[in-house]
Amino acid sequence: MPRPDPQDPPTKEQRSLFGEILDWMLAPLLLLWPMSVALTWLVAQSIASRPFDRDLAEMARTVARQVVVVPGTPGQPSAIRLRLPEVAAEVLRTDDAEKVYFQLLGARGEFVAGERNLPVPDETAAAAQLLRFRDDEVNADAVRVAYLWLPGTGLAGEVPPLVQVAETLDKRSRLATEIIKGVIVPQFVVLPLAVLLVWFALARGIKPLNELQQRIRRREANDLSPLAERDVPEEVAPLVGAINDLLGRLDQSMSAQKHFLADAAHQLKTPLAGLRMQAELAQREIDAGEHDPVALKRSLQHIAHASERAAHMVNQLLAMARAEAKTLARPPEPVDLAALARETVRDFVPKAMDKRIDLGYEGPDEGSAGAAGHSGAASGNPAASGAGTGTSMGNSADSRSANTTPGSVMLGQPTLVRELVRNLVDNALQYTPAGGTVTARVMHDPFGQVVVLQVEDTGAGIPEAERLLVLQPFYRALGTNVDGSGLGLAIVNEIAQQHGAELSITDARPRGSAAAQGMGPGALITVRFGLSRRPV
Numbered sequence: 125m126p127r128p129d130p131q132d133p134p135t136k137e138q139r140s141l142f143g144e145i146l147d148w149m150l151a152p153l154l155l156l157w158p159m160s161v162a163l164t165w166l167v168a169q170s171i172a173s174r175p176f177d178r179d180l181a182e183m184a185r186t187v188a189r190q191v192v193v194v195p196g197t198p199g200q201p202s203a204i205r206l207r208l209p210e211v212a213a214e215v216l217r218t219d220d221a222e223k224v225y226f227q228l229l230g231a232r233g234e235f236v237a238g239e240r241n242l243p244v245p246d247e248t249a250a251a252a253q254l255l256r257f258r259d260d261e262v263n264a265d266a267v268r269v270a271y272l273w274l275p276g277t278g279l280a281g282e283v284p285p286l287v288q289v290a291e292t293l294d295k296r297s298r299l300a301t302e303i304i305k306g307v308i309v310p311q312f313v314v315l316p317l318a319v320l321l322v323w324f325a326l327a328r329g330i331k332p333l334n335e336l337q338q339r340i341r342r343r344e345a346n347d348l349s350p351l352a353e354r355d356v357p358e359e360v361a362p363l364v365g366a367i368n369d370l371l372g373r374l375d376q377s378m379s380a381q382k383h384f385l386a387d388a389a390h391q392l393k394t395p396l397a398g399l400r401m402q403a404e405l406a407q408r409e410i411d412a413g414e415h416d417p418v419a420l421k422r423s424l425q426h427i428a429h430a431s432e433r434a435a436h437m438v439n440q441l442l443a444m445a446r447a448e449a450k451t452l453a454r455p456p457e458p459v460d461l462a463a464l465a466r467e468t469v470r471d472f473v474p475k476a477m478d479k480r481i482d483l484g485y486e487g488p489d490e491g492s493a494g495a496a497g498h499s500g501a502a503s504g505n506p507a508a509s510g511a512g513t514g515t516s517m518g519n520s521a522d523s524r525s526a527n528t529t530p531g532s533v534m535l536g537q538p539t540l541v542r543e544l545v546r547n548l549v550d551n552a553l554q555y556t557p558a559g560g561t562v563t564a565r566v567m568h569d570p571f572g573q574v575v576v577l578q579v580e581d582t583g584a585g586i587p588e589a590e591r592l593l594v595l596q597p598f599y600r601a602l603g604t605n606v607d608g609s610g611l612g613l614a615i616v617n618e619i620a621q622q623h624g625a626e627l628s629i630t631d632a633r634p635r636g637s638a639a640a641q642g643m644g645p646g647a648l649i650t651v652r653f654g655l656s657r658r659p660v
Contacts, residue, residue, distance in 0.1 A: 142330050149322050157315060161308055168303035172296050177268070181255050184270040184289040187226050188253075191285060195277050196231075202277040204230040204285050206237045225262055225290040231282035242288055245271060265292050332357050336364070348375040396434060402427045459541050461575050461653065462488045462532035462566040468545045469564050472553060480558040483549075487566030488532055532568055532575050534653045536623045544619040545577065548649055551612040552581040555647070569655065577651045580632045585645040591629040616651070626652040 187206075196202035206228055227238035243260050255272045268291050273284040336356055350368035353361050406423040469485040476483035534541075545564070552562045560582040567576045586594055593599050595617040598610040620627045632646030 142326055145326055146323065149326075150319060153315070153318065153322075157311065160311070164307050165300075165304060168300045168307070169296075171303060172299035173268070176291070176296050176299075177257060177270070180257075180268060180270040180289060180291050183224070183226075184255060184272060184287060187228070187289060188272060188274060188287045191228060191274055191287060193231075193274065193277060193285065196279055196282075202231045202279060202282055204228070204236050222295055223265065223267075223292045225267070225288075227286075227288045227290075229286040231277050231279070231285055233283060236285075238288075239290075242269070242290055244286070245269075245288075260290065262290055267292055268296070332360065336360070348372075348378070399427055399431055399434065456535040457538055458533050459536045459538050460533055461541065461545075461577055464538075464542050464545050465564045465566050465577065468542070468549050471546075472549050475550075475553055476562065479553060479556075481553060481556055482561040483553070483563075484561070485564050485566075487564075488568070532566055534575055534623075534655055536653070537619075540619045540622065544616050544651070547612040547615050548577075548579040548651075551616075552579050552583070552647070552649075554612070556581040556583040557644075572655055574652045575655045577653070578648060580646060580648045582632065582646045583644050585631050585647045586629055594629070595627075613649075616649075620651055624654060626650075628652075 190207045192205050192207045194203040194205070225239040225242050227240075227242040228236040229244070230236045233244075239262065242262055245256075245258060253272060253274070255270060258269050258271070260267055260269050269288055270290075271286060271288040273286055276282065276284040332355075336351070339351070348371045350371060351364050353364050353368070356364050402423045406420060406427070409419060409423070465487060466485055466489070469483060472483060549562065549564055556562055562579070562581045565576075565578040565580065567578070569575065590599075594613045597614040599614075617627055628650045630648045630650070632648040634645070
């Protein structure tokens with residue numbers, strides 16, 4: 125088992141939509157629940173303290189009303205005493221669960237009555253009859269203290285008398301605990317119920333997705349009809365719409381492939397049938413004892429021609445498949461269009477000589493600003509053909525990759541661009557009669573925006589009404605007796621589209637003047653490629 129490369133990016137774990145939504149809904153709920161408990165405790169403490177604070181304040185005011193202040197003189201200090209101590213004792217009487225303390229301090233801060241150990245507040249005397257509260261300790265018991273200062277005597281050196289009443293916190297704690305129990309205990313029941321309801325709601329909400337999945341799984345492999353968008357939730361409708369769009373494009377693609385395969389099979393039948401017929405004819409002649417070399421040679425020539433047509437058809441089909449295989453395309457590379465045109469013209473010189481067609485190249489040459497030349501094949505002179513190509517043919521592809529032609533370098537797929545040029549030249553040679561001229565031309569924009577490839581011939585041309593039809597696979601222009609496959613210009617169009625190039629078909633010369641001269645208007649096919657910057 126191969127070990128994973130540590131430099132490879134980590135594989136992203138597949139996530140569950142149901143689990144992710146459930147996490148995002150329950151996580152805040154579980155985090156907020158402890159905060160709710162803490163806030164409930166604080167609120168319960170405050171609620172429990174309010175009624176006891178009111179009672180404590182009332183007891184402090186009751187004790188304060190029982191205080192008698194006897195003003196003194198400059199030589200005699202004021203006297204502070206508690207009137208009716210039994211009333212104060214009755215007021216402060218409590219049950220066994222709670223302890224209540226009181227304290228009365230005189231005008232000089234001296235102890236008058238009550239509990240001596242009750243601490244004195246740290247702050248100075250405030251306004252008379254202003255009741256205040258604080259938390260403190262008495263005999264190691266936590267207490268709540270209500271205190272107030274009585275009106276002062278006004279004598280120098282004397283302070284307002286202080287009345288304090290303290291109460292332990294047992295009843296407050298019990299009440300706060302009861303409040304907490306009354307609020308928190310139901311939450312222990314509500315929280316699991318809420319989790320269950322959230323899970324049920326999510327399961328019910330995602331159920332349409334499961335139903336959609338089952339509907340797709342139950343479909344036949346050849347069923348590309350659109351899914352019904354009304355049967356899915358509104359939020360899933362865009363996804364179903366995208367799937368329907370994909371199904372529509374797949375349907376079109378599969379229909380085009382089926383049509384293409386049917387046409388290809390039909391086109392291959394003709395050369396294969398001719399091949400079989402000629403082979404059977406030759407076999408019958410041999411079986412009959414006829415050994416006419418001329419007839420046998422004629423049958424072999426027909427067999428060779430039929431096999432050549434079948435091989436050409438297969439090559440065209442493979443080229444069409446390569447042109448349509450967008451997913452298999454490699455990253456764009458620098459392509460020297462002028463060098464490819466020169467190489468293609470050089471490769472087709474023998475075919476041009478056989479058909480007595482003058483094949484040439486016009487455009488920039490290696491190491492020069494421009495060059496033009498024709499093979500002279502119309503004269504039927506092989507020597508002229510070889511010399512006519514001259515600098516137009518250039519060097520081999522290996523040397524061309526090292527010395528690119530200035531102004532003709534573009535970004536693209538070298539294999540596909542070569543196939544485009546070859547099909548244009550081959551198509552022009554196919555439809556140009558003997559004695560005609562075919563020219564491959566490369567021109568670059570002086571502003572450095574595009575590079576233009578043109579292939580011009582002197583054939584019958586393509587009528588304007590058929591210029592879009594000839595770009596479809598297996599379509600052949602009407603009125604021609606040329607033995608072709610109908611794939612050449614379709615391959616050119618597919619490759620041009622993949623490279624973002626502009627393809628146009630026009631007459632090479634005005635039809636009126638061409639007819640007057642007794643020749644066809646010819647076809648001028650132009651492909652404009654976006655020009656890339658020269659690589660450094």
